Amino acid sequence: MNALVNFAKIFKFHGGVHPPENKTQSTQLPIAHLPLPEKLVLPLRQHVGNLPKLRVTVGDKVLKGQLLAEAEGMVSAAVHAPTSGIISAIEDALIPHPSGLPDKCIILVPDGRDEWIAHTALDWRNADKKEVIAQLRNSGIVGFGGATFPSHVKLRTDGKSSVHTLIINAAECEPYITCDDMLMRERASEIVQGIQIAQHLLGAEQAVIGIEDNKPEAAAAMQAAVIGTNILVKVVPTIYPSGDARRLAFLLTGQEIPHDKRTTEIGLQVFNVATVFSLHRYLDFGEPAIQRIVSVTGNVQKPQNFEVLFGTPLHHLINAAGGAKTNTTHYIMGGPMMGVKLPGDDVPITKAANCIIASAPNLFAPPPAPLPCIRCARCAEACPVSLQPQELYWFAKSDNFEKARDYKLFDCIECGACAYVCPSNIPLVQYYRYAKSEIIAADRAKEATDLARQRNEFRLQRIEREKLERAAKHAERAQGAKQENAGDSSRAKNDALEGKQDAASSDAVPKVATSDAEKAAKQAAIAAAIERAKAAKAAAAAAGETPKNIEPASSVVKQEIAEIDARRKTVGLEGKQDAAPGDARKAMPEVDAEKQAKIAAAIERAKAAKAAAEAAKKEKGE
Ligand code: SF4
Numbered sequence: 001m002n003a004l005v006n007f008a009k010i011f012k013f014h015g016g017v018h019p020p021e022n023k024t025q026s027t028q029l030p031i032a033h034l035p036l037p038e039k040l041v042l043p044l045r046q047h048v049g050n051l052p053k054l055r056v057t058v059g060d061k062v063l064k065g066q067l068l069a070e071a072e073g074m075v076s077a078a079v080h081a082p083t084s085g086i087i088s089a090i091e092d093a094l095i096p097h098p099s100g101l102p103d104k105c106i107i108l109v110p111d112g113r114d115e116w117i118a119h120t121a122l123d124w125r126n127a128d129k130k131e132v133i134a135q136l137r138n139s140g141i142v143g144f145g146g147a148t149f150p151s152h153v154k155l156r157t158d159g160k161s162s163v164h165t166l167i168i169n170a171a172e173c174e175p176y177i178t179c180d181d182m183l184m185r186e187r188a189s190e191i192v193q194g195i196q197i198a199q200h201l202l203g204a205e206q207a208v209i210g211i212e213d214n215k216p217e218a219a220a221a222m223q224a225a226v227i228g229t230n231i232l233v234k235v236v237p238t239i240y241p242s243g244d245a246r247r248l249a250f251l252l253t254g255q256e257i258p259h260d261k262r263t264t265e266i267g268l269q270v271f272n273v274a275t276v277f278s279l280h281r282y283l284d285f286g287e288p289a290i291q292r293i294v295s296v297t298g299n300v301q302k303p304q305n306f307e308v309l310f311g312t313p314l315h316h317l318i319n320a321a322g323g324a325k326t327n328t329t330h331y332i333m334g335g336p337m338m339g340v341k342l343p344g345d346d347v348p349i350t351k352a353a354n355c356i357i358a359s360a361p362n363l364f365a366p367p368p369a370p371l372p373c374i375r376c377a378r379c380a381e382a383c384p385v386s387l388q389p390q391e392l393y394w395f396a397k398s399d400n401f402e403k404a405r406d407y408k409l410f411d412c413i414e415c416g417a418c419a420y421v422c423p424s425n426i427p428l429v430q431y432y433r434y435a436k437s438e439i440i441a442a443d444r445a446k447e448a449t450d451l452a453r454q455r456n457e458f459r460l461q462r463i464e465r466e467k468l469e470r471a472a473k474h475a476e477r478a479q480g481a482k483q484e485n486a487g488d489s490s491r492a493k494n495d496a497l498e499g500k501q502d503a504a505s506s507d508a509v510p511k512v513a514t515s516d517a518e519k520a521a522k523q524a525a526i527a528a529a530i531e532r533a534k535a536a537k538a539a540a541a542a543a544g545e546t547p548k549n550i551e552p553a554s555s556v557v558k559q560e561i562a563e564i565d566a567r568r569k570t571v572g573l574e575g576k577q578d579a580a581p582g583d584a585r586k587a588m589p590e591v592d593a594e595k596q597a598k599i600a601a602a603i604e605r606a607k608a609a610k611a612a613a614e615a616a617k618k619e620k621g622e
């Protein structure tokens with residue numbers, strides 16, 4: 001069990017930068033609501049993990065909050081109808097991704113009624129925690145800080161590690177973004193209720209909210225809202241990237257989380273402030289994740305925060321912000337440090353869209369041409385993960401990917417602090433992304449090759465095993481036939497002696513091994529006999545002799561054959577050919593009927609004499 005945290009001190013992590021904040025533009029007005037757009041485009045892929053499974057078809061009428069696609073597999077998130085309407089299509093459409101590639105989307109045409117599906121609160125305090133978390137699986141809630149990792153997965157406790165401290169990430173360290181700031185200012189008490197839900201489900205004894213000191217209104221609102229609870233509000237210095245979960249955990253606890261460990265392994269769990277707000281809406285009202293707060297800022301007429309339904313086209317949102325100024329070149333989703341350039345203004349707002357920045361040359365000057373690295377090491381000083389960005393750049397540029405991996409390329413959080421300070425204007429993060437994708441592709445290719453090789457090895461092993469099994473079966477059948485032949489002859493003679501030829505015919509069927517043990521014993525005997533035969537053959541060959549008739553495999557069989565031969569002599573069958581296996585009766589017609597009668601009479605006489613002798617003995621009292 002990890003020790004509880006003393007929050008008396010704020011720690012400082014290595015590196016970091018402080019770019020111009022540009023946050024006040026979008027915090028002058030309260031959070032606004034949008035009119036319903038003409039259509040909503042809901043990508044199935046709005047989160048980290050598996051694609052959810054469709055639960056609607058084209059033409060379906062749906063209500064607000066209705067499940068459209070359910071979580072599939074362990075890491076996945078559901079998609080719900082943000083309003084009531086008709087599913088007009090399920091097709092590929094442009095999504096907010098820098099690739100500009102389309103992806104599968106549900107197109108919903110609102111009916112204007114905005115009619116909710118029946119929904120209700122869940123008594124999460126008294127319900128079984130596992131059941132509550134299972135219900136959250138189809139809440140559609142993901143990390144709304146931008147990571148979009150399904151929240152129900154983070155609330156599960158695996159039994160190996162326990163969470164003692166819940167950290168609420170309200171740092172919002174990237175320039176321009178203010179959605180969390182405004183959420184805290186306007187809905188602080190609801191956030192506190194969400195924190196209590198997460199704390200209860202995780203079983204965390206402590207909960208602390210980390211807010212940067214450039215949001216005094218939000219910090220004051222939260223301070224007021226936590227009165228009477230055991231939740232702490234801690235104000236941390238404004239430095240980028242304090243909003244990274246590991247950096248914030250360090251700022252608040254002083255605990256460095258090794259790159260190969262999860263925060264839960266040291267008893268911490270981190271949730272974004274907007275995520276816990278959504279937990280409250282779902283469990284206390286039954287409302288799934290259908291909307292979020294989005295900052296619309298940069299080169300727009302009226303920067304503001306909006307409560308936006310998922311699937312709303314970007315141009316609808318830009319219009320609500322007074323429209324973009326004429327020199328707007330493109331839109332960025334996220335902040336200027338880690339955000340992505342959008343392929344156009346008709347992409348939909350998704351769960352990851354915390355901020356939309358209209359970009360223009362006066363706000364973001366085109367990057368100057370990169371110059372050679374001068375090994376000034378400013379990038380290393382700025383790196384919050386204490387990496388050597390200039391070395392990583394060198395290895396990535398020269399395609400020396402293994403070296404880049406050795407220099408902990410995958411610890412890089414792509415924060416861009418190194419590129420921000422680089423005097424040579426080298427787009428360092430692009431190089432790291434390139435190297436990472438190449439390494440991941442190579443690893444996947446190797447995995448696929450290893451898998452193919454393994455499959456081939458299994459296939460060859462199976463073929464060999466089947467071959468051996470077939471050979472063993474052949475040997476078994478051959479041995480069975482020999483025994484049957486011998487058994488037939490023996491029984492034929494006995495039957496002849498007993499005068500029961502007809503009854504003997506049914507006994508002529510060879511005995512079949514019924515149990516596995518019998519079969520195994522039989523196979524072992526066959527294998528041993530084959531080995532003896534081989535040895536005899538080899539010995540004969542070594543002695544320069546032509547091998548004679550190989551002895552019968554088993555001594556039992558050998559003895560049976562000797563007995564049969566002896567009996568053949570007694571009944572006058574000496575020198576006659578044995579019948580074919582399984583047809584003992586063919587041998588019998590050669591036995592003379594008169595002779596048979598004589599034999600039978602002799603036997604009967606002998607029996608009578610023996611019985612008379614025994615009766616005489618009894619009378620004498622012997
Ligand atoms: S800051 Fe730029 S120029 Fe300086 S060492 Fe790093 S990569 Fe090279």
Ligand code: SF4
Pocket residue numbers: 379382383384385386387388389411412413414415416417418419428429432
């Ligand atoms: S982008 Fe990577 S290498 Fe550059 S400062 Fe951030 S963590 Fe360090």
